[in-house]
Amino acid sequence: MNVQEARFRDTAADQTREPFFVDRSSFPQRTAAVASVAAAEAEQVDRDARFPQTAIDTARQQRLLGIQIPLQFGGDGASVPEITEMCYTLGRACASTAMIFAMHQTKVACLVRHGTGSNWHEALMRRVATEQMLLASSTTEGQNGGNIRFSSAAVEHAGSDISLVRNATVISYGAQADGIVSIARRANDAAGSDQVLLAMTRDDYTLEKSLEWETLGMRGTCSAGFELKFNGSSAQIFPESYDKIHAQTMTPVAHLSWSSAWAGIAAASVERAQAFIRKAARGAGGQMPPGAAHFTAAKRSLAKLRAMIAANLDTYTAHEHDERALSSLDFQSQINLLKVEASELAVETVMHSMRACGLSGYRNDGDFSVGRHLRDVLSAPIMINNDRILANIATASLMSSVPASLRD
Template sequence: MSIHYTTGTTQSLADAGDFGARAAAAAAIAAAHAESVDREGRFPAEALEALRTQRLLGAAIPIALGGEGASLGALADACYALGRACASTAMIFAMHHTKIACLVRHADGDPTIDGVMRRIAAEQLLMASSTTEGNNGGNVRSSAAAIERDGDHVILERAATVISYGAEADGVVTTARRAADAGASDQVLCVFLKEDYTLERLSGWETLGMRGTCSAGFKLRVRAAPEHVLAARYQEIHGRTMTPVSHILWSSAWAGIAASAVEKAQAFTRTAARQAGGQTPPGAVHYARAVSSLKQARALIAAALDRYEALAQDPAALDALDFQTTITMLKVDVSELALAAANSAMRANGLAGYRQDGDFSVGRQLRDLLSAPIMIHNDRILANLSTATLLAPVAASLRA
């Protein structure tokens, strides 16, 4: 089961079939270790090694910088495939490529940032994300820590609530206030490699699901060349790239996790029907609901992806309230639909789905998807959206 997104690029070094086959190979290894990753709450090292072997961590880097120029659609399909195999691996892949997209679209030919991207492609470096701090409650458009000058270098000290897979990453992409006297929302985006920073663990990661993302809290201390701070305003990066790409890739990963649960419900329902002499088993209605929720999620993702790719070179259209509302709500809607699909799959399977053992268990998928509505909390997103749209006119016609 694939989302069948369009890959939409004639400049990609690898064709869609080749990329899909490589993603499938990595997903097979991720699936083989998913249970132990979840049980032990450990980083999916085998899956990440497979992603490196398949050259997928640098796939979206432009060809001129040593990558493949892989499209967002190809990455979304990979997130879906990985989500069906191992939720933590899929989310790590999605977060990594969201940061890569920000560098690709907003480096503006800066030689230092281009050099970082060359290293990512050549060495298959894994980039972590640090956008939340202890005092901002998950508000990624507000930073407490500031970039400061120290001679020929910049320094940054940041108390990060979480840095997903921070201890295992080869670099980090982080937000910060532009300067010590800048406002909380006057932010910049920075990219640092491991030699530029140290991490001091502040908290652990003992959670219901997404256990392999190892999203511990850290004190991030940076000393680096000032060129590692992107010149572009973060407000533009956030609206035009960070939010659209993250919401599309996260949603694709969640849809993949939901697809895994639905597949288990399908197998259970078919088995129950055979045992009942072909009669429809009682749980079939829940299976039907699971399928419906998954189809709705996939349709929303595909529509958002098509729209984003169509508008990608039009900053004004990306900044428009209509697009921002749609891409923001994609995260809210898909996170809830994917969770609904997994919940319906568990009800379709009954006790066999509820159990943690057995071929029909959907406990891991359900626990992983419980993170989706609270990863940047849906309530926060909806509150911010209500403020932004309060003064906008309500559509006067169906197709306005």
């Protein structure tokens, strides 16, 4: 991949095309700038359960919110592997910032892959790139929990106008977002699984808070519940049905991005454990403290976690433009198992880090505290509950054969 890529932007005056360049080598530096700000406010964000406004403002300044938008629409054309690296970096700094970024980029990925060719969605892409709009997600409603493939709320149609009223039990950073991407039944007479995806901007909807967000961890995501009322145009519905969007983009990009954010949290805890073990060993004349074995275990599980994410990224990028492969039972099972296994490994890693640090890790103050990391990462197995995913995979896997060899 070239360090610099030429791109063109249409001028409003004469529609001539002017070349300019994207320096892809700037991505790590731009992400590091956001991570530095996020780390500085992470403790306060957690303590006060407040949105990491300064970090997100810095992400806007660094043009990270539109970084995945294609070059022709004013973005930087960042790839999914590049997005996951950003999630990992931000996860090491502030879990809430990383998860907000991961959720936003999942919505952007849907817009990029499934909105191209639609005038309305292409205009939204340009707005995301130009205005650095923050997109939230509304996929959870009523009593359905994390069952994203079933919707209760339906789109109401009146000619070219549409409306939607949704009991959204969770909309992460909904009050702070500039737009929301939501799923719904196609129409009143549609089955719960016959869904569409629609994008809406802040002037299209109202939010009335129904549930507060007082949680153990991930407090800065501000994932309150709302009644969402939307009025807009049928052009805001994505052209493709949600089942395709879910299989090809929503699930893989979400699980890859979330897992990378969780791996970043785990890495931050291992870094603190390493600093503690080094200090303890120096103070004891080179004698390893009792928690040294747990530090080794933390390093081992972090290595497994990173390797697992990398392997799944390779699989996704190899088949990124193969709709049939992405929709296959084998790939869908693999990418869902990534979410399950990565979330469990991340928790295991942070637990080992805490035990490596002992009381210093258990404390909420001090340089070696791992409490915030543990509370944040404990959200991972229950964010779309692992038990639900495993039950669904078990049912689907009854239709697939057991491999007869190591590599086939």
